[in-house]
Amino acid sequence: MISPDVLAVSGIKKTFSGIVALDDVSLTVETGERVGLIGPNGAGKTTLFNCLLGILRPDAGQVELNGVDVTGHRVHKRAQAGMGRTFQRIELFSDTTVREHLLIAERVRNNSGAFWKDLLGRGRPNAAEISACDAVLEMLGLGEVAEVPIESLSLGQGRLVEVGRALMTDPQILLLDEPSSGLDRSETNALAATLGAIQSERGFAILLVEHDVELVAEFTTRLYVLDFGQLIAHGPTTETLASPAVRNAYLGAGAAVAGAADDAADPPKADTKRGLGVAGAADGAADPPRTDTGRELGAGDPPGAEPGTGGEL
């Protein structure tokens, strides 16, 4: 019996030297589904992504990809098995161009590299690979900058390159960690539209971590809400966002979300984000026992933190 879940996570637990970052988190994503994951700063969203991909080892719990238990697998194995991701703090390959990023990913997916081929000069990108990459670049609107070294891109373009690189691996589930941060409103809308188009064409699933509630509301059908490492709510996006539990526990006094989710008159995006952050912090302050553990640490990068687990860019 094949389950329709492309990703099934159960009982993930992760502590950092005594601080509980994830506590018994379980979630599922069905094939082709778009699922959101929200939570205030330091809630553990990035940590969860790192546990899903195996960059961090969870203390307990299980990760299943297409019904296969991948909990013990190395990162690259999971990637090859169909998990793709982008990073909150972008991670690009220095000294390469935009197209080269995608070409590397394409070659890995093909798995057609071999040492002797390299030696014979047959390891260079071939025409088929280049056209496959260019197709994705065009879709993402990066065609213009295909030859540009990665160092001279804007942050928004960098995020797009990450998305493109992940797409080249032909994922069955794409984990997106705050893809809209660093993008302005129109860029965000464009990204959402593009992603939506590609996703409905290829049919992979998306798990989206976002602070931009508007984007989450538009883009996802189902939503999980994480707070202090615990799932506090999940269900259909609109209902979950509107549920009193989420509004109280996560969004504070609540007015912000009504505006963000329903108001067609676009509140400035930066405000929405700050509103969330402040609301989250205020909530933490109202709950003393948690404040001095998780929240404080969430403020800065701990030393030796994994790249990509840091604070906001």
Place this chain on the structure above:
Amino acid sequence: MILASSFLEDLLRSVLQGTPSGAVFALVAIGFVLTYKTSGVFNLAFGAQAYISAAMFFKARTQWNWSIPLSVLVSVFVLAPAIGVVLERFLFRHLRTASAVSKLVVTIGLSVALPALFEIFADYAPVAGRAPTGIVPEGGSVFYDPLGVYPFSRDELAAMGVILAAVIVLGAIFRFTPVGLQMRAVVESPRMTELNGIAADRVSAFAWALSSTFAGMAGVLIAPIRFNTLISTDFFNVVFVAIAAAAIGRLVSLPRALIGGIGLGWFIAVFNTFLPRWADDHTWLRPLRDNFSNSLPFVVLFAILVFWPAIRRATDVGDPLSGVDPPPAAPAATERHRLLTRFTLLFAVGFFLFVGLTVFFRADRSWVFLVTSAVVLSTVYLSITVITGFAGQISLCQGAFAAIGGFTVFQMADRFDLSVLLAALIGASIAALVGAIMSLPVLRLGGIWLAIATLAFAFFFDAVLVRMSWIGGGDTALLQGTRVPRPILGPIDFGNDKSFLALAVVVFVITSLAVIQLREGTIGRTLRAIRGSEVAAESIGISPAKARIAAFATSAFIAGLGGAMMTMHQENVNYQNNFSPVGSLFWLVLVVTLSVRTVEGAAQAGAAFSMFEPLILKGELFAWLLRAEHRLPGFFPISGKWRFILFGLGAMQFARHPEGLLEHGKRRATAGLNRRLARRDQTRLVSRSADSGGGAT
């Protein structure tokens, strides 16, 4: 009963015997941790600093006949802190935001340059057999035996007393002085401690002065206990043990470094006492006894690196004092114009043709020899291009891989009378295998730890493997040397120097082409991705371990091939001259200084290594320009040590220009031309689109 008590007595004796050395190791380890924690510098030049103070003290005592207190004052309390402050102020303060690995390269450069610098300016040369003297009169000849088990020499007692005092003083500084308190905050805090800029400068300058003083003290104290002659390379061993001791405390804990140092002193002494005895009873231990005891420091370090779980978890910390500012963004790279690439390629080919033809038809024997050395060395340096340039891993054992190639040729020719060209390929393959196997346990270390592990391997190879009869030739090699014939291929006898030069060029060109293909192929692009971001590379399905093993094996293969060519060229392995561990440190420094990512870089480094001394320092170029040997100015020949100084100082640029000095200069020089070409394209494009626009309407 008697047996047990004699066992305990021996144990006690070896522990007592190990205590003085252990105390010195502890001192070095503490100094090491101090600079690491306050400035993020993994200071491999620590041994060089210790050596300078020891040599200064020795010189003051024996040649200038200074009194002991004055000599100590000058060498330990003036010279050593001065060096520390100068290094901090003019070098490491400016490198705060640089990566840990590039700082490591800078200290490797220093470890090569500092001793040479001192030896030139202080006019010091080690004299074999002249034993260093200690800080107490008749330190080596008067003994005290408080427990009736092990007689301590005066030197040993003095060393322990001084170190005890130093540790107490350090404790007092940490407890009672403001700068000490700040330093302690930085050293002991597991998290980044933010200090404002001025305090950061003060704290790190103070830490450097302090740690350099410790280095000097350790050097002066250990010299009479451990060495018969003051040679800079011996001090590397001390640093090794200290690194091992510091590693036990994950490089962050001073008390643990202290305990680790003393513990290692004991461990080594106990091992040295009991292993020979056990080996008498158990034959299988005998080879271990014969070969391993003098390499214990390296084995211990390697074992700690591989097996100590804390190391595996420790990631490189940046500079804790650098504040929270992210490092400055890399300057926006510009695309290189295609015409420019073609132009420079043409230039290079023309230049090499010219040089090649001149050498072939005009040069005398000694010149052919020099050029051949350069070409052969360049082949070896291509191995550094692969592992450090492409994979971004600092490997300090390329000399060992090259030596494996060389020794294989020697063994195959000596024992089986095998064709040397075939033997060279076999040697390169063995080197590749060894490289791959060695990389397995150290791969997950990454960064500086990988560099240290490879260095430990290089010294292990040097101390143990080279002595084995089936590798370095053992007694045969001692009696008859490690002679190697030149190859013969069909009708061509490469005994002729010019035909061997042709062969060397062919090997170099083929290797270069292969390296370029690898760079542009899957493996090269994969390595570039890993170098850029390991997590991102993994997230698209790249296995970093596999790619790195491939890189290590390839690099070792190339080194082995180059090493084999080198031994054929010199018709001897000449291990000490060609492949010693300190030599491979210098190789790395040289290649990264010039240009580590390009094939030209390797060629230029090869040329620099073999030609710089005769051409520039001996004044041949000058003489050629003047067209007369005898009109050479009096300051020629310049000491060959300048080579080490120049390139050592050049390595300091690595942190700022990781692409290498030559590459940096080349990019700057061609930037203008590049821009002009790009602008021309732009205007063409614009005018063309204007044309087509006009056509449409």
